[in-house]
Amino acid sequence: MDVDLRKLRYFVAVAERLHFGRAAEALHIAQPVLSRQIRALEEELKVQLFARTRRATELTPAGEQLLADAVPLLASAEALRRRVTRAARGAGTFTVGFMPGIIVTPAVRALRERHPDLTVEVVRTTWDDQTEVILDGRVDIGYVRLPIDQRGLRVRPLTSEPRVAVLPSGHRLAGKDLIGISDLADEHLLQDPDAVPEWRDIATELRRPGRRRPAPAFHAVEEKLEHVAAGHGIVVLPLSVVAFYTRPDVTYVPVTDLPPNQVCLAWDSARRNPLIGEFAAIATDLHATGPSPAW
Template sequence: MDVDLRKLRYFVAVAERLHFGRAAEALHIAQPVLSRQIRVLEEELKAQLFVRNRRATELTSAGEQLLADARPLLAASEALRRRVGRAARGRDVFTVGFMPGLIVTSAVQALRERHAGLTVEVVRTTWDDQAETIHDGRVDIGYVRLPIDQRGLRIRPLLTEPRVAVLPTGHRLAGKDLIGIADLADEHLLQDPDAVPEWRDLATELRRPAARRPGPVFHAVEEKLEHVAQGHGVIVLPLSVATFYTRPGVTYVPIADIPPNQVCLAWDGTRRSPLIGEFAAIATDLRGRADGDRRSGRLAR
C-alpha cells in the first residue's frame, strides 16, 4: 500500500508538537479526526508510532524513524508541486537563497546575462530554514553557512570567514582585542547552540548552567542584536554579518580559538538541472577571482 502524504503531514504535526490537541489546531481539523488518521497510518505501516498516556505523548522508535524519513519526503513533494506549478504557468525562474551578510549580486547578474529569458530571483534565508528552502523547492541553490544537515544535498565549499562575539557595549569583555570561546562559557547564548558547537560542547563539558538552561533563542539577526544591546545575552556571528549589521549598543570582539565559518553552495542532490551547475560554476569562478585580486593587492603593497 502506498503511503498517504496527507497522513504523513498529520503525523509530522503531532510528532513535532507531541500533543494531539495542538497539532489538530495547527492543521485546522478536529482532534478526533486527527487521532483516527494516525491510527489508520499505524495500521497501514503495521507499527505503533506514539505512546500516549495522561501526562505525555511520546514517539516510539518506529515513530522516530518515520519522522526522520517523512520530513525529506514531504519537502520533496512540496518542491515537486512548486516546480510543476511554475512550469505550468510558463515561468522560467531560477531562485538563489542567501544567508545574511553574503552578497550574491555578481553571480545572479552573470546568470541573468547569459539567459535573456530567465527570471533570477533571490530569497533571504535564516539559520533555521537555509536547508529547508532547498529541500522544499523555494530555492534552486543556496549560499549556506555550515553546520547544516547535509543529507540529500550536494555541497560545494566557497569561502571561509572569521567569527566574532557580539557583546553589549558595557560587557566585561568589550574592548578586548581577542577572546577565547572559554570566556563565553557562562554566557546566555541567544541563538541555536548548534550554530556555535564549540560553545555548546564546552558548556556541556564544564557542566555550566548555561548548557542546561540556555537563554531564549531568537532567529532574525536584527532581533538577536536588539536583545544583545539590552544585555540579555551574547551571540557569535561571522565577520561579514557583524560588519553588515553594525549598530549602536553592541560591540564585536574576534574569537581566537574557534574555526572560521564555512560558506558553501548547496543544492538538492537528486536534481540534474544544467542551470544549477552553471550557477555553481559562476559563483565559484567569481570567488576565485576575488581571492586572486586580494592576494595580488597584498603582494602589490
C-alpha cells in the same frame, strides 16, 4: 501499497508535537478526525506508531522510523508541486537563497547576462530554514553557512571567514583587538550552546545546575543584536554578518581560537536542472578569481 501523503502530514504533525490536541489545532481539523486518520495509517502500515497513555503520547520504534523517512518525503513532494506549478505557468525562473551577510549580486548578475530571458530571484534565509527552502523547492540553490544537515543535498565549499564575539558597546572586553574563547567563559550566550561548542565546554553557567537561562527563539540577526545591545548576553557570529549590521550600541571582537565559519553552496541532490550547475560554477569562479563577493 500507496501511502497517503495527507495521512503522513497528519502523522508528522502529531509526531513533532507528541500531542493530538495541539496537532489537530495546527492542522485546523477536529481531534477525532485526526485520531481516525492516524489509526487508518497504522492499519495500512500494520504497525503501531504511537504509544498513548493518559499522561503522554510517545513514538514507538516504528513511529520514529516513519518520522525520519516522512519529513524528507513530504519536502520532496512539496518541491515537486512547486516545480510543476512553476513549469505550468511557463515562467523561466531561477531562485537563489542566501544567508545574512552574504552578497550574491555578482553571481546573480552573471547568470542574468548569460540568460536574458531568465528571471533570477533571491530569497533571504535564516539558520532555521536555509536547507528547508532548498529541499521544499522554494529556492533552486542556496548559499548556506555550516553546520547543516547535508542529507539530500549536494554541498560545494566556497569560502570561510572568522567568527567574532558580539558585545554591548560598554562591555568590559569592548575595544580589545583580540580575545580567546576563555575570556567568554563567564558570559551568557544568547544561542544554543551546541552552536559554539568551544564555549559550551568551558562555560561557567553550564557547570552549575540550574544556572543556564533558556535561549530566546531568534528569527533574524536584528533580534540578536537588540538583545546584545540591551545587555541580555552575547552572541558569536560570522564577521561579515556583524559588519553588514553595524550599529553604535554593539561592538565585536575577533576570537582567536574559534574555527572559521564555512560558507558553501547547496542544492537538492535529486535535481537535474542545468542552471544549478551553471550558477554553481559562476559562484565558484567569482570566489576563486577575485575579492570575495560575500563581504
